Amino acid sequence: MAETLSMQAAINTALDEILTADDRALVFGEDVGTLGGVFRVTDGLAAKHGSDRVFDTPLAESAIIGMSIGLAIHGFRPIPEIQFDGFAYPAMNQLITQLARMTYRSRGALPMPVTLRLPSFGGIRAPEHHGESLEAIFAHVPGLKVAVPSNPSDAYSLLKQCVADPDPVIFMEPKSRYWHKAEFGQPAEAAARIEAELPIGVSRVVRPGRHVTLVAWGAMVARCIQVAELAAEDGVDVEVLDLRWLKPLDVAGISASVGHTRRAVVVHEAPLSAGLGAEISALITENCFDSLRAPVQRVAGFDVAYPAGPLEDHYIPSVDRILAAVQRTLEYRRG
């Protein structure tokens, strides 16, 4: 029986190995040192690697990113954490006008190998500012890459890819999946396999199917797999595509999947309007227009501020909302 590991432990393992392998790697943020992170992701790292390489910062997100830029200029490989997605807003100026542009501004002289670990999305009944979905904002910024793991082994491998990359990457960790345990092979093997088979910007079909493609990332991948299993009870064969990278988007992978299923539903937690579902829908239309048997459907959060815990289940796409969208693609007939 294969070993299982939670995503939080998988990321901890990856950080531990990165810190061991590369003297230039530094891990810092609010409570990541002594406490080990509010999600235990950095548990034990300060004790093992020393408080000059894994350390606590003041509650100043702008400074966390500003410091990352300075460290990167001087040859370090910073892996900062902003404790919750909602607290990325105070850091936006440093992220967008400095970090994302420094390489461009210096005509490539100053690579920015900064990986921002950002616990993201909802599903844990957290208070306000602790459950945002900022992926569309980050993906819109030239110079930033955006990665979102959906499972422990991907979290491990993706994080290693992000840290090794010379560009800044926003690594959005789906909070609601931190504790879920899944099969996890030998870490080194998994990393080598991912590196060989899934370079940066490549998605993965996590469940093959014939009738419709569900495009998702983060925690919505597990939700879509549930939907696929329910749809199978009704004889509908659903393919689930885990994007893994939101910038760059895997246009070829999306087109290949929708090209053969001929129907697509994009699922995300973020609000609908101007969300990534719109971008992906447009890409599918541009690339698969002749194959499509129905307009691309979107199932998303609503255009409201992220709701309080008791209302969360009404906001996050439910299996029923996704199933209803699948049904719309099945029923559609050209007028």
Place this chain on the structure above:
Amino acid sequence: MADITFTLPDLGEGLLDATVLEWLVAPGDFVERGAAMVEVETTKSTVELPSPRTGVIAALHVDEGGVAEVGSPLVSFAADDDQAGIVGTVPADEVPVRRVRLTIPED
């Protein structure tokens, strides 16, 4: 195992402390979030405080009859090391309940 500790909140407008009258839970008890946990008396009133989370009580920090200051530790819950998130709740792995059924139309 890690403990998650809750402090005494300000129960009124600028109250400084409260006297613990009676604990309704004991270390080792499993309590549901919102269940009655402790009865305390302030200079303004006697109130029953609900449990702030679901879990197993690890320690009570103030004896019955003792005075707890606002902001000082009141109660600790036991938490698995990998579930000791300070903000939010670990979601349960639930089998989803469906209402929508799919039908493949005749072509």
